[in-house]
Amino acid sequence: MSLTMQLLILVLLPLAFLLPPGSQAGEIIGGLEAKPHSRPYMACLSIQRRGKTYICGGFLVAENFVLTAAHCNGDEIIVKLGAHNIREWEQSQQTISVCHQIPHPQYNKETTNNDIMLLQLAERAKLNRWVDTIALPRANERVEAGAMCNVAGWGGTSTHCESNSARLQEVDVLVMQDAACPSNGPYHYYNASTMMCVGDPKMGKDSWKGDSGGPLVCGETAQGIISWGPPTPPGVYTKVATFIPWIEATMRRLKP
Template sequence: MKLLLLLLLLTFLLSHETRADEIIGGKESRPHSRPYMAFLSIKRNKSWYSCGGFLIRRDFVMTAAHCAGDSIRVILGAHNITNSERTWQDINVKRQIHHPKYNEQNLLNDIMLLKLEKKASLTEAVTILPLGSRSNSISPGQECLAVGWGWTGPRGPPSDTLQEVELTVMNRSDCKVFRNFDARSQLCVGNPNSWKSVFFGDSGGPLVCSGVAQGIASYAMLNAKPPSGFTRIAHYRSWINKILKAN
């Protein structure tokens, strides 16, 4: 039986090797061409982890609920996460708001909003990514883009530079390998004929389809082969709008 894994990565941010390898089946992004991306440095139980996320309002970042921690630091405007640039905006998270029905056992409702301590300044390297809605839903066969600093192969290491990979939205039946897959609230993504996938460390990053965030990287196969599961953003728009309106 194939095992699942969270895409969360235990990362020693100051010590991992510098590599220019590609995300699994992908390539390095052109620097600052995905200006909505956020790198999350997460402290949990005296250990450091990393996740991806994306800016949806000047003071809010969206990510996966399993990326929660005791404290989170957000870096916007980054490309090489080991090389600080003038484009960087380093902001602490004031409040972590995960979906009230998030289930850490089966990863249902794996979505979280991060309220930043201060508003980000919008620049060429830092912009907001629009969110998908029920009116612009996606269909199987559509090509989308996943982005992150995760592992570049089944045995690692994580990438210092932002990577991206084109993935295909698949039929719900293609994700029957995942016992708890829920087609209403999740997207089945990948390509059975191509070894392309998100993996460790890519959690919380967006699935961008036609310039709109439609999914959040949630889980994948332990062998890094497709398919992978993404939280379906359109399913949560009412909850998202409620949180943003209240803050």
């Protein structure tokens, strides 16, 4: 292959692999069905945008706030909590509309930097054994490379299939060094201060379309948000610890 062709491929790769803003972002690949209701913080977002419906993940951080990715915005968002099978009615489920979408003020659609959004719910969720909040990290807390974390979602289970999973899927993923998402290829827009590089390419386990906005859980804490990446791991996650001051200030400002 000529040097010119190699350079052209490097330039085009990020354009091909970066999830378009508002696409059905991140399905779980290489994972298993989660134990029903073992993740009571998980939220399934049904997003209406220009007459089409998309799904994203999210997670409950307070009775009336869900955290997700900024690219999961829409004209209207309905949040389903307490679900395992999103295609069936379950007595555990609570469906609540979103009254206020607050993307990070520095969210950049082109680079997907600062890909984080708070959703204020129209009514408070009723916390119980099926619906509960998850803890957030301390501001600027670090997750070391080599840590094994976990992601879950109702997104696709194969890069060859457009359909989403009815039941919640989960998979363990390895936190990588920032160097595993080098800025000279499909990770052209990777920013180590606001993003995490997650998923060992040798293990082939990853999030996929429809998972976007879901949490990267390390221990009992939501350390990341599924954001973007190429069809193979590692994927790129929003680093939640960077945004703790913004999250806390926004929730204080909006709480009645």
